[in-house]
Amino acid sequence: MYLGAIEAGGTKFVCAVSNEQLEIVDQVCIPTTTPQETLRKVFSFFNQYELRSMGIGSFGPIDINIQSATYGFITSTPKPGWRNFDFLGTIKKHYQVPVAWTTDVNAAAYGEYKKGSARDDASCLYLTVGTGIGGGAVIDGKLLEAFGHPEMGHVLVRTHEEDTFQGSCPYHGNCLEGMASGPAIEGRTGRKAQSLKKEDSVWEMEAYYLAQALNNYTLILRPDKIILGGGVMNQIHLFPLIRTAFEELNNAYVPVPVLEQYIVAPGLGDHAGITGCLLLASTLEVEKES
Template sequence: MSKPLLAGIEAGGTKFVCAVGYSPVEILRETRFPTTTPEETMMRAYEFFSGCEKDLGPIASLGIGSFGPVDLDLSSDTFGNITSTPKILWADTDIVGFFTNRMNVPVGFDTDTNAAALGEGLYGAGRGCDTFLYLTIGTGIGGGVVVDNKALHGLVHPEVGHIRVAPRRDDPFPGTCPFHGSCLEGMAAGPAIEARWGRPGIELPEDHPAWDLEAWYLAQGLASMVLMLSPQRIIMGGGVMHQPQIFPAIRRYLKEFLNGYVDRPEITEEQEEYIVFPERENRAGITGALLLAEDAASVQ
């Protein structure tokens, strides 16, 4: 008897990644395509899964890790919806309902960053930790929070990229976030780097002052997260983090911001094992989506 076939969607604001497999790390088929309109993008994903079923057999469950904000409240009338997203075309999109109505399988649903955090927790840089942070620094700043080996939910879900940060004295930049201006995302995501310096980060040399400023803002945000959540590890990925000089600077500035209050060697000795790059890197999201599918299948 063959294993149940799992399906996963990493629904990102820039691209969708869809995959089917027997487990989160036994992927049989995968596709990637740009995120366009809701109908076009979701139908393309559905058609991919339909083709997989014809070739590989029936899909048992689906997991979706989606950009947000999203409604994760099972008792809510809008559970499974993307809500107040800056991607206007996607606001109020019922992404779970779209696939439930067509595929008729149980669906696990969470944010894309929570899904990625779960993937890193079981198969990547979060192994051995029951409480940790996963952040992605790219076109936006998002984060997944795992507490006692579960993704943190509450009134909504963590939106760590939108915590407020104080501008550095030598930085007059007002921020790019349409909601908050100078929040962490508004000051330190990829679009903020490009708007501040006139070039995208990928075109800036390693010794450019942008990277010291970037580390300063990210460390300020991390200081608040360390004090609130006390993570055992902080995993930081995304395009902005592909800078070899940025991790040591973040560790140094985090130590300065906490100023001895968190008296742990991870902080005071700036240990390299505390703030790390993801092990699964661009595989974390789809791994987590398939984990959501696995969990959805197990509760039926």
């Protein structure tokens, strides 16, 4: 029997099965189209295997409140066709196994906590900066969840004094996602992030917005480590700019670890999410057998 994992993103679904040692034996990448078409391919993949449990990390917002009538749904996403979709319920109709259900960024945070950059820390925060911005956190081994899950990408930020861009978020305009996501960079410059030179002045603005958010997270959660992933953060020259801007904003108000060890890249690279999903599936299996 195998552990199953779904890292469900707005662009693609990564599905994997592993043995009990979390060694991946098969994996597939499926474009995210309509729920019906996407899940038909998901089922075709997993139907080849006998599953013991599954972990799902989904794009959101999602409903994680088990008391809610829409528990397991993707809720107010702008992704066409997925709004108010019963994702977890649809999976459970096909597979009668325990399923861990959380956000894609929570899953990535858990993967980094157990196997990645934060494996020696008591807590961590993971922020992905790409088409959207989202964050998850692990505190003393547990995902940060309560009535709902964190929506770290939609915190409000102060506008850079030289920035005339109004923001790209359809809900809030100039929130963090609206000002610092990949679409925000493209909306401001007319070019995709990966095509810009590292000397471009837009990166100072990008660092300014991200540093504001990291300063806020630091003041509220005081994590041991902050991990920055996603396509925008492939521009590695951003890291020193963010650390410098963070240091200025913090202004020595609260102590933090050495910044080169505090604000870091993912240790698992692009595999943090799927690793976290498998780890969550294995945790369910332990609970089941205990």
